[in-house]
Amino acid sequence: MSDDSRPKEFFSVSGIPIKRIYTPEEIRDMDYKQDMGDAGEPPFRRGVHPEMYRKKLWTIRRYSGGGGPEETNKLYHKEYELGQTGFSIALDSPTGAGIDSDDPRVSADVGSCGVAIDTLLDMELLLDGLPIDKAPLAVISQTMSTYPLMAMVFAVAEKKGMNLKELRGTTQNDVMTTFALWFLDQVAPRYQRRFAVDYIEWCYEVAPRWYPVSFDSYNYRENGINAFQELGMLLAQTIDYIDEELRRPHPMDLNDFTSRFTFDMGCHNDFFEEIAKFRAARILWYKIAHDRYGITNPESLKFRFHAQSSGCTHTTQEPYNNLIRIAYQVLACVLGGAQSVHANGFDEGLCLPSEQSMLLSIRTEQILQKETNVTNTVDPLGGSYYVEALTGEVEKQARDYIAKIEEKGGITEALDSGWIHGEYMEAMIEHEKAVNEGRTSVVGVNWERLDEEPYQVPLVRANPEVVEKQKERILKVKRERDDNQVKDALEEIRETTVNNQNIMPPVMKAVKAYATLGEVCNVWRDLYGIWKYPITM
């Protein structure tokens, strides 16, 4: 008896044709030691550590923040009490762009989808009382505001008596993310890349246990591209940073330069394809680092990654459905071997997370960790004919996509020319068309949609008073600081930038003198001008 509504052919979300059934044929030509390997051994197909979750569970780390620094500080304390084991800072759009809260163009956006940070004083308030030496901090910043922000984080850590040489944490520092979203007043990709690589070099000396980069494809994927475009762009970005370092007059040993690289990906809907993607990512990164660049440092060869449930798959309609979507996606992250996971709030399509949705996010991961026993063994899906076949296919397609990007001159050239944004636009338009035409199903939206919304969920609103408070605080800081000291520091940033020296030392100086985020970034805007994003119709 057949169901006429079933399709005749089956494909993964990324278009891979899927067979009726997979058999030992798929793995017949694989040599276990060479092609699979144990977890913790090249090519790391099965995982980056031999023991994985048997030794250490993944970090429960919610990307969160909103309003002013004191509000966000309270939130982080609460998350910690609920059992979160790492922090991840969500910045508001102005801070993300490196624009101060008193800029008239940004008033309505201050504190509205992340925390507002303007000066060192704000960072002190944000991190007050937080055990960032025990529960590491991830600073999710990607534009040039990353550098003054990180200077603030380290200045605060020093003040707290923490040893920077021991301090663990992560900075996103991913240039492609700057351009996957849109940010006001940015400089061209090649200058951003220069700053990003400066920062990695500096961190190696000053904070050698800190992860100075987390190459992050989450936002690339949110633009509608598929799994191998996502992985391809991610690793093409990584290649680009390495090649930038190699062009320097005295490049670091790549074994050192890459030793603290980490990664960050989204986790989309196709359960098995996403698991395959994570496994393929480990293999591909190993091959690039080892075969292409001759890197031998075992730390460098591991694709350590954080993963986040994919916001673009969550719906505004029937928000509780998102709990189910997120649970499946988080399970895929774990079966795929992630080191750190963020579960979105079910209210992703409505507002910033409420207390309820925050609690459920954390519980989603805790239930997985404590009740399901999926952590009992390493790479439980290893050897599955389907998963191994998919892994091979995603690896191949992603490798081909990297080659395509290289044909375009590498990722920075591809950004400059508008090619990357062309890929995004084609993907997002095609996806929307597929949903509109019913070729892609979204439960509760274009499939089985109800006339009335059945659920009332608590709604979080932006606090409209944040902008005034931030403005007052900026005024206070400017009144109390030594303006000459700031002026000199900003001039030093300019000179250092022009002379191709590492930008971090003068940025640290400026930040400690209470220069604002905007003041520091304006040095670079004045030097390089504003880059026009190639987003057009």
Next chain:
Amino acid sequence: MSRKNKIRVLMAKPGVDGHWRGIITVSKALRDAGMEVIYLGNQTPEQIAHVAAQEDVDVVGLSILAAGHLRLITETVKSLKDQKADDALLVVGGIIPQMDIPDLKREGVDEIFLPGTPLDTIVEYIRTNAPARSTSILVQKGKQVIPGRDP
């Protein structure tokens, strides 16, 4: 009145929220439906209104996803009035709480499209509700005078 000209739509994002997927996909659907789309991207409410007036658009479409919608929409509505472009159909897409919709409509927004709205629905709404225009527009020394509007 039958429409002789293409419907002119200005698509913009007030404020600095950087999520651009919604505005691009809707813009494409409108263009595919035969409308003329002027894509402005992120601008301040004042600048959006200025371009709306200058380009004499029939429809202003705003995309807002970062929670500042109340203030941004109020400012845009005011700017459109100040720039005498408030005859245009004003539609908003993005993350807007259901409970705010009645207030926003009272303020001057004609329709709000939440995520998950079929593209066809948006296209049809605009087709049906964009103000009908006559084919002639009088232009005097840089000041546009449109029949039916205040000079």
